[in-house]
Amino acid sequence: MAVAAVGRGASCHAVARALECATSTVVSAVRRYREGGRQELRDRRENNGRAKVDERFRERLVRVLAGTPEDWGWCRPTWTRELLCQELARRGLVRVSVATMGRTLASLGARLKAAKPIVECPWPGWKRRRRLHAVRCLEVYGPSTEPVLHVDEVDIHLNPKVGRDWCMPGHRRVVVTPGNNQKRYLAGALNVRTGKLTWVEGRSKASALFIQLLWRLASAYRRARRIHLVLDNASVHSSKKTRKVLAHLGRRFVLHFLPPYCPQGNRIERVWLDLHANVTRNHRCRTMDRLLARVHAYLAARSAQRSASPSLRRADPRRTA
Template identity: 40%
Template structure:
């Protein structure tokens, strides 16, 4: 009786008429996959909702409103996995055009094409080593969050590195400040390591120590070094960023070292086992 009352209050006399018998028609799988794939490429704002990200409940509602088919949110989540759609962190991107982007990318591609023993190409960058651990995901019991002790007052150290594009060999130097001196120490190490090279091409970002007066003066005295600056806001062009990510994932994330000296020992051990990179040895290396 309550069901009939609800139908009458919702739709009047039309609600009392019998609808179609049998199970409701469902969207065919191909049409549903096409609809979902198109849906995730948009934002809920495009459909006049206030949310900025999709939820399975909101997807189910949009499907019901536009395709007249009811699908439970749990079914939506299962289908998304089947269609290869995953829930993950978005990538921040600045809506700023990098000057000379195409030309810089073309120069880097040309250098990589002709890389050799006498003309090595190296990806160069610096990374911060913090005593305060970077917090990351880990396995733990449900409802029992792991505790990572922190020293409270942070201390920092820095590592400058160069990754050879052809061999994967890593050259590093360490310092207590990220200054031109640290970068020049790395250049001196590269000069010794690649003493047979006629030209050494460096792919690096636009950080100030790469263009300082001290650095430019040193480079002027060593014309075998050629600097190719990557486009602004394009860190993924520099392959050594993957090495720094692996270092943080393996060593500095959730670390429990009480002193910076012990942490640096672990970092140096990692960089020794990671060369040549990528090689995969660092992931299973023992202490």
């Protein structure tokens, strides 16, 4: 196509732009045609031999990516394309170029991701699994008249949580921060059977916030003789003030503590992640009252619709300021 277009009088640059290829590619094709005719236009990659990247190569690459370089004896904590080429060559596979390794990684769906820091649970594995299994059995096989609620607290900052967003090349999202940060705290409870959310707001993450939630739950579930709460080991959940209120409520609440550093066992953690994604990340609220109004609106809509993103609707332009 390039040779035919140039033969009709078009310039190499115009042909390259029309065919969406490099100008050098058009120039090379025309030169080869003038020197050797049609024979020189044949694809010469047919003599390259068998493809270097086959299924065996891909399987080994996936296996290597499952670990870190230190797992395989290298003095480096993260992978590079060059190091992956060396590791696969060390395993007896064919050595490929860095560009080929990059295309192979893209074909596998591999991409650079930020590491997720966690704190490992100090309990033995069997003990941790047994506690989580007991909580799961309570949710599935517990009496229907005794609600099971996952409880946790979350911080709301006026300074927005900065996160990624889609932008055009050369542009970057700008988020104006108020400067002087303000904080509010929410204590929430998620009913794992109905999806109902119950939450309270406070100015500090102290025992008073959790006690306020207990009174709200006692009023919301007044017909339940017993309410099971699944929560972490925060001090506010077992303080003297909390134990006093629990005794005053007639021991209607039964606390089931999760293993230490086990947030994945608490389902309401997912609610807080969705709250940040839909409301607080990159927000542009100038006042805490405006931000809290959006937080409460999102939680109410999520509780009613049981959807992670109930706020996917057009905002009222009169209320976005």
